Amino acid sequence: MPRPTMEDVAVRAGVSRALVSLVFKDSPKVSEQRRAAVLAAAEELGYQPHVMARALASRTSTVLGVLVSDLRNAFFAEVIEGLDSAAREAGFELVLNTGSRSPSREKAALHSLLSFHPAGVVLLSPVLPAATIEQAARKCPTVLVSRSSRLSTVDTVNDDGVAGARLAVEHLVALGHRRIAHLDGGSATTAAARRRGYRQAMQAHGLTPLVVASEHTDTAGEKSVHQLLGSTRREQWPTALVAGNDFNAFGAMSALEEEGLRIPEDISVVGYDNTSLAALKRVSLTTVDQPRMEMGRLAVEALLERVRGERSAPARHLLHPSLVVRGTTSPPAS
Amino acid sequence: MPRPTMEDVAVRAGVSRALVSLVFKDSPKVSEQRRAAVLAAAEELGYQPHVMARALASRTSTVLGVLVSDLRNAFFAEVIEGLDSAAREAGFELVLNTGSRSPSREKAALHSLLSFHPAGVVLLSPVLPAATIEQAARKCPTVLVSRSSRLSTVDTVNDDGVAGARLAVEHLVALGHRRIAHLDGGSATTAAARRRGYRQAMQAHGLTPLVVASEHTDTAGEKSVHQLLGSTRREQWPTALVAGNDFNAFGAMSALEEEGLRIPEDISVVGYDNTSLAALKRVSLTTVDQPRMEMGRLAVEALLERVRGERSAPARHLLHPSLVVRGTTSPPAS
DNA sequence: CTCCACCATTGGAGCGCTCTATTGGTTGGA
DNA sequence: TCCAACCAATAGAGCGCTCCAATGGTGGAG
Numbered sequence: 001m002p003r004p005t006m007e008d009v010a011v012r013a014g015v016s017r018a019l020v021s022l023v024f025k026d027s028p029k030v031s032e033q034r035r036a037a038v039l040a041a042a043e044e045l046g047y048q049p050h051v052m053a054r055a056l057a058s059r060t061s062t063v064l065g066v067l068v069s070d071l072r073n074a075f076f077a078e079v080i081e082g083l084d085s086a087a088r089e090a091g092f093e094l095v096l097n098t099g100s101r102s103p104s105r106e107k108a109a110l111h112s113l114l115s116f117h118p119a120g121v122v123l124l125s126p127v128l129p130a131a132t133i134e135q136a137a138r139k140c141p142t143v144l145v146s147r148s149s150r151l152s153t154v155d156t157v158n159d160d161g162v163a164g165a166r167l168a169v170e171h172l173v174a175l176g177h178r179r180i181a182h183l184d185g186g187s188a189t190t191a192a193a194r195r196r197g198y199r200q201a202m203q204a205h206g207l208t209p210l211v212v213a214s215e216h217t218d219t220a221g222e223k224s225v226h227q228l229l230g231s232t233r234r235e236q237w238p239t240a241l242v243a244g245n246d247f248n249a250f251g252a253m254s255a256l257e258e259e260g261l262r263i264p265e266d267i268s269v270v271g272y273d274n275t276s277l278a279a280l281k282r283v284s285l286t287t288v289d290q291p292r293m294e295m296g297r298l299a300v301e302a303l304l305e306r307v308r309g310e311r312s313a314p315a316r317h318l319l320h321p322s323l324v325v326r327g328t329t330s331p332p333a334s
Numbered sequence: 335m336p337r338p339t340m341e342d343v344a345v346r347a348g349v350s351r352a353l354v355s356l357v358f359k360d361s362p363k364v365s366e367q368r369r370a371a372v373l374a375a376a377e378e379l380g381y382q383p384h385v386m387a388r389a390l391a392s393r394t395s396t397v398l399g400v401l402v403s404d405l406r407n408a409f410f411a412e413v414i415e416g417l418d419s420a421a422r423e424a425g426f427e428l429v430l431n432t433g434s435r436s437p438s439r440e441k442a443a444l445h446s447l448l449s450f451h452p453a454g455v456v457l458l459s460p461v462l463p464a465a466t467i468e469q470a471a472r473k474c475p476t477v478l479v480s481r482s483s484r485l486s487t488v489d490t491v492n493d494d495g496v497a498g499a500r501l502a503v504e505h506l507v508a509l510g511h512r513r514i515a516h517l518d519g520g521s522a523t524t525a526a527a528r529r530r531g532y533r534q535a536m537q538a539h540g541l542t543p544l545v546v547a548s549e550h551t552d553t554a555g556e557k558s559v560h561q562l563l564g565s566t567r568r569e570q571w572p573t574a575l576v577a578g579n580d581f582n583a584f585g586a587m588s589a590l591e592e593e594g595l596r597i598p599e600d601i602s603v604v605g606y607d608n609t610s611l612a613a614l615k616r617v618s619l620t621t622v623d624q625p626r627m628e629m630g631r632l633a634v635e636a637l638l639e640r641v642r643g644e645r646s647a648p649a650r651h652l653l654h655p656s657l658v659v660r661g662t663t664s665p666p667a668s
Numbered sequence: 669c670t671c672c673a674c675c676a677t678t679g680g681a682g683c684g685c686t687c688t689a690t691t692g693g694t695t696g697g698a
Numbered sequence: 699t700c701c702a703a704c705c706a707a708t709a710g711a712g713c714g715c716t717c718c719a720a721t722g723g724t725g726g727a728g
Contacts, residue, residue, distance in 0.1 A: 001472070001473060001474055001475075003451060003473060046469075046472065046473070048445070048448055048449055048473075049449060050390075050449070050451050051386075051449040051450050051451075052385075052386035052387075052389050052390055052450065052451065053386075053390055055386050056384075056386055056387055056390060071405075071411035071414055071415070072408055072411045072412065072610060074406055074408060077405035077406045077411075078406065080405055080432065081405070081432070081434060084431075084432055084434075088442070088446075093429075093431075093446050093449075093450075094430070094431065095427075095429045095430070096428070096429070096430030096431075097418075097427075097428065097430075098414065098415070098418055100415060100418075108422070111382070112422075112427050114382055115382055115383060115384070115385040115427070116385050116386065116427075117337060117384050117385075117386065135380070138335070138380070139335060139337060139380070139382075140335055141335075218614055218615070222615065250614045250615075250616050250617075251614070251615070253616050254614070254615030254616045255615075257616070276406060277611050277614075280552055280584045280585070280588065281552070281556065281584075281585070281588030281589075281592075282584055282587050282588040282591070282617070283616070283617075
């Protein structure tokens with residue numbers, strides 16, 4: 001299907017190609033009369049400027065590449081909405097690609113993103129090796145979301161996981177809990193900060209931390225709880241759990257119920273991420289909320305600052321999480 | 335950040351630009367020696383072909399545009415994975431855009447997709463008016479997923495909602511249920527077929543259909559259930575519910591529990607879509623599964639057939655859903 | 669020894685656009 | 699009346715690439 005070009009519009013409107021270009025750039029130096037003629041001709045032909053040709057000719061890209069490690073995780077969906085609205089406002093287009101949580105697939109996806117010669121790329125919690133990220137950063141401005149980095153060439157946007165985990169512990173302590181366990185996120189990029197925050201908060205209250213190995217999935221949460229309860233005397237069981245993230249919390253809750261514990265009467269559970277499922281009445285999970293939209297917007301902002309050459313020092317955005325109290329936490333059974 | 339061009343590579347390898355082009359097209363008419371030299375030079379410079387320039391010069395696009403109506407819905411995430419793998423295999427790149435369930439935003443997103451002059455576009459359950467879709471179809475091959483159309487210029491990929499809803503009813507009838515209500519999906523593009531399937535199946539078993547107005551969200555499910563129970567005598571309450579989709583089912587389940595009904599002992603619930611949440615042990619929702627990956631693959635296939643000019647008649651793929659029985663259905667109380 | 673077929677390689681035009689420099693047509697001040 | 703200043707409009711080069719037609723170099727057949 002051959003689509004009309006700028007030339008076609010120019011001929012039909014009886015003007016030069018350059019004038020059409022000016023009209024589509026909203027240049028003020030075009031008479032109202034001509035502008036109208038051009039727009040009419042474009043409308044009649046169904047003309048639409050060709051982004052790629054424009055990018056080539058102007059030597060500037062309006063494309064922002066976005067690599068999502070895992071589309072199934074609704075957390076990213078909301079970050080993307082933030083990216084999307086910020087990008088659109090600034091006149092940029094998003095090109096999205098997904099890596100399905102596999103380093104090799106992510107690499108391929110990043111490669112394909114870079115082949116667009118984008119103005120910048122956003123990497124959402126990538127599992128890529130640091131070397132690959134550095135390589136990308138040499139090609140265009142790069143910002144990391146939900147993953148930290150020491151590279152001075154990349155910007156980062158993260159929530160303050162230390163503060164978030166602390167928030168969860170403070171809440172439980174305030175309710176009267178003292179035996180509070182943490183289900184660790186393992187290799188996830190955000191796990192270390194949450195673990196640290198948990199430890200700090202526990203020690204600040206003179207309590208003994210208990211970190212249980214796990215992962216950010218519901219099956220891992222399930223397994224870890226079974227292991228924890230199976231290897232501990234009943235009187236020693238924790239009265240509250242700080243899960244690595246919401247999915248982990250869901251798994252943990254299933255396991256707890258299987259073991260005959262009621263939530264929150266017998267044991268409280270706090271998640272992390274405030275995914276949309278947590279808000280479902282049936283689930284009603286107390287959890288830590290990250291300002292996802294805001295994170296998306298900041299990521300785009302950081303990118304654009306680099307694109308415009310306004311900044312060369314790395315930006316390190318650390319956002320404040322907040323606690324959303326719902327139905328899975330209550331004071332411990334006397 | 336200026337990136338190296340084909341010219342740079344050519345100079346460094348001591349060959350012509352055209353030869354470099356041939357190497358990157360994997361042309362067989364290049365000597366091993368030169369090929370190696372070119373690849374080495376490219377590697378050293380960190381050269382990567384410019385997709386946009388290539389598209390312009392070759393007058394063929396390797397871009398497939400994807401419009402997702404709602405990224406938060408995990409259903410689409412899996413369709414996209416199907417799209418992604420099929421596209422990658424065929425050497426195409428995905429450009430994703432999201433419309434956040436608003437017609438005007440969707441229109442803007444579609445517009446921006448089309449400005450890439452893609453080889454084709456995939457519209458995932460769009461809320462766009464038919465006229466807009468037809469317009470898009472005039473510009474490039476277009477396929478609709480989870481939405482049907484009479485337009486001969488667009489292909490469609492849908493699950494057989496009639497069969498899916500029937501599956502749900504059959505299952506409940508087999509368990510012994512007779513008063514089975516349906517929570518309707520309202521204006522959702524997939525609602526009509528499911529409603530029809532429900533009606534047909536009920537009538538086939540000599541049962542009276544009861545369609546309750548609702549939407550494909552959990553809050554709507556909640557409200558509808560409260561209304562249904564509030565306006566009916568207890569003895570008349572249904573013993574089973576066929577929800578419009580999983581989210582609707584989640585909301586319905588919250589409301590049922592609030593009304594003091596146990597699931598599945600007092601009332602059974604069946605969802606639709608088999609979203610990843612349905613599989614969470616804590617939820618364990620019996621639901622209808624659509625072959626999402628397959629749908630993604632078929633969509634890309636349909637597009638490529640049109641691109642290659644192999645077919646001009648509209649393709650109408652109707653896929654068979656299957657029932658996934660979990661914990662929210664059981665025989666009715668005596 | 670010539671001729672032609674065949675091969676790897678190359679120059680150059682052109683894809684749809686932007687951008688710089690330039691044109692020609694008004695104005696208005698001196 | 700003349701010229702600078704200004705304006706809308708345009709010609710033409712060039713962005714990074716592909717592709718076609720053409721190049722020169724080789725080898726085998728006649």
